[in-house]
Amino acid sequence: MVGNRGEMVSVRGIYKRYKDLPVLVNLSFDIPKGSIFGYIGPNGSGKTTTIKIMTGLIRDFQGDVSIEGRSIRNWNTELSSTIGYLPQQTALQEWRTVDQTLSTFGRLSGLQGSEVENRIKEVTEELGITEYRQRKVSKLSGGTLQKVGMAQAMLHRPKLLVLDEPVAGLDPESRVLFKNLFRKLSRDGTTIFFSSHILSDIEDIADTIGILGHGRMRYIGSMEELRERVGRSTEVRLETVEPIPSDSLLAMIQGVSKVERVADNRFHIILQEHKEMDAVVDRTIKVVLAAGLHIRGIHPNRPSLESLYLSYTDEEGKV
């Protein structure tokens, strides 16, 4: 048995091959209880395979996965009740209505009697799909279908939600709705594991990030740790009200290695070391004001996950 007390999921030494092609190679990571784990990787990197192993849909693999300390090798009622799963493409039997779909999945997950109806009411309201409850699945739009998929995943109040690209194909409004829902569920103690290609979505809500490449975990840790590790936060963006006549005014500031002029009043100030960030910002403000100019804006250019992700590509080969 693997897994510690504070971990909802513990993945240990997973190897998976499809014929001669290795898909996952010695994959190991933990997901703390109540956290949101964002799982990133390019197409074909093994994200969906990982998810299918975690949900017991793929059983032929080496290594072990435990959920709350119970190995998924011994798949049982208790384990499957712990998990809620949203696949990459929500596929439901098309002859059912939304209500029939949710009712069946709710009952199969162990909900009984009036609890089924109550939960359907709650989750459809939460996801804004109440008006579609009597509509046939085949008549739903892609976004609504995705919401029905999310509804069935959270219907039985699982402790762990495993979501494969949950916000792909959603409009911005629905994306915000999903992200807020994830935050709320996480606050209530639900552990969320989700994959995405939309890096900014992961950046917004994930406590822990895992970057998968060629079946191997390239990075696992928090966003801050990732920024530290990649160390690219070495740029300050400055915009003044009046034009600055000469770059040398900024270039002479201690800790600055290079100044890039974007416009007469807009500059990218490159630092010698990212640790100097606060000091350089302070010095820059003093120098500019001393020159009789006014500042419209100054801020460190914090790298997005996307640029960090690409940095990773530079650092460790194709991620």
Next chain:
Amino acid sequence: MSLWLLFKDELNGFYRSKVMLALWVGLPAMALLLYFLVDDIEGMPITVFTGLLVSSIGGLLTSVLIVVNILNEKERKVYDLFLIRPIRRENLLLAKFGAVFLCVMVASLIAITLAAVLDSANEGYNVQDILLSMKDSLLITLSIMAINCSAGVLIGVFAPNMLVGILLVLFGANQLSSLVLLPMITGWGEMWMAGLASLVISVALLFGAALVFRRKEI
């Protein structure tokens, strides 16, 4: 518990499907057409002839229906959301088999009963003869249907694509199901043997399907 729930669900889906509607209406209509269009079927009661026709056409349609349904759901990954829940994998198949078989059973019963009513309108048949031929026809029809349904389930589980699935139905399931006609055609055995043979073959096919489905990564 999950089997009963799945069975009710599948039944709810199948009995309103287009193919099943065609069987509900089509099979009894066939009995009527026979009565009005066929003058002489060499002394054979309409009940028996209807039974043979219904089992042949209905059986083929039923197995195609199941194969297409399972392959389609497999391809769309519909089963994923069922399989992560606390149910036995084979219950998905048994529920499907049970629902379709019940539907075609009722459709066949309606068609053969209608044929029996038409037979009773003909001179030369007494009630006892009609009831006997109705019993035999039902037995043969349901035996063939059971094999077609269970073969459809097995083919649906392991066929890699729709084309292979349909070919296997046409050249496998359909031929296999006609085996139960042998006792009647050759006069080699009793009619109940057809029922027994059908039961054994159907159970074996369903067992095979369950075994494959349990191990297969869907």
